[in-house]
Amino acid sequence: MDFELDETQREISRLAADVLGRESDTPWKAMGEAGLLALAVPERLGGDGLGVLETAVLLTEVGRRAVDVPALATLALGVLPIVRYGTPEQQDELLPLVVEQHGVLTAALSEPSLPLPAEPGTTARWDGAGVVVSGEKINVPHATAAQLILVSATLEGRPVVVVVDPVADGVSTSDGRVRLDEAPGQVLGVGDGAAEGTRQPAPQGSAADGIRRLALAGACAVGDGVLAGALDLTVKHVGTRHQFGKPLSTFQSAACQVADVYIAARTLHLAALTACWSLDDNDLGTAAYWLAAEALPAVHTCHHLHGGLGLDITYPMHRYYGMAKELTRFVGGVEHRLGAIDVH
Incomplete structure (x- = not known):
């Protein structure tokens, strides 16, 4: 490849x-x-x-x-x-x-104890020309700023994506959370003018499965950049910061830790690129697991190598740590990602 x-x-x-x-x-x-x-x-x-x-x-x-x-x-x-x-x-x-x-769009995919489920617990039913949807979603990025929210839901036994206006009746948003109570919306991929009984997404579940894959691919792509950026910042720091008259990079302990971060960053880069190219569940699962398992510890190492400077809010390292933490939560964490990998 x-x-x-x-x-x-x-x-x-x-x-x-x-x-x-x-x-x-x-x-x-x-x-x-x-x-x-x-x-x-x-x-x-x-x-x-x-x-x-x-x-x-x-x-x-x-x-x-x-x-x-x-x-x-x-x-x-x-x-x-x-x-x-x-x-x-x-x-x-x-x-x-x-x-x-x-404007800002977002998607509400995860549910309490169900990160990015293939079969959403949120439910939808037909109501006139559209649908109404009910359920609770978590880990919704930029929920309060979004002008439209794409919600994964189950409609007549099949997963679909419903486009919801966050200011509509029955929708409440807070930081990372969306609650829906008979909220009106339209099914992505189904025209409003379709006759009763013919409003079926085609192919079945394609939008719901596709948005889940795109969510993982996008998170891994951002994570790739986060780890690469944190590594670049750290390499510059240890190359210019001196102790005992020598750059930190000349000390074996510091050099080995930077090497570990480099290995994690390069592996995530290749895994993320493969996942975005194929959108295959196995590739996505591997990349998402590596993101969840390695990104946050690697950024933590970068923090450590910066010493007290890494904790300074005017210095950018805290932004990398915050983004790595949010991405880990978004994909479901280490244990969930490990369990989601298809070993067959």
Whole structure:
């Protein structure tokens, strides 16, 4: 397998690095103005018509700089599922929120004690031209800022994705949590004008299964960048910080710890790239497990190598640690990811 980025992907990486590397109080707006939020949007709607790998390259750059923007939520959990599974009418209605308004989308997939379940406990039923959905979701990124929420639910015995307006009746959002009580919405991939009895998602469960895979792929892409960015910061620190008249990097203990972080970072990079390329459950499971098992301990080592400087809130290391912690929680933690790997 060729792990080299093509020219388009390298240009996306360069542009993202330039935009995110600038001193800006509004990095999300800057990304939108640079066209980075429209990478996967169809060309007819003002986008570039690109795919998962190009979006993953952007997400990795966001993680590399530990920038607090809703990129994972909007792009991997919102734009990509709508492009892949939404009807043309749904795409025309929903995607301009991101392309033109630089709005925020997210997805509510996990439930209490059920990280990213294939069969959601949240339920939906037909109600007139749409559906109503009820249930509780956790670990919802940027829940309070989102203008649309894609909710995984079970409808007539099959998993679907329901697009919900967070200000609609029956929806309440708080930090990372969404509660739904007969909240109105539309099923992703099913037109509102479909006749009664013909409103079936096709193929069965494709959107619900697809958004789960895209969520894992996106999280791994961000995690790849987080670990790479933390490592870069640490290498610079131990190379310039002196003790006993020598750089920290010349001490064997420090060098060995940096080497361990490098191995973890390179492994996650290759696993994440493979998972984003294939979207195969086995590849996704391997990458998500490595993210959950290795990213946070590796960033912890970077913290340790920085000494007291790593705890300074004006220094960026705490952002990497916070993002690694959130990503670990998002994918379900080490034990869950290990149990989810298909050993057959």
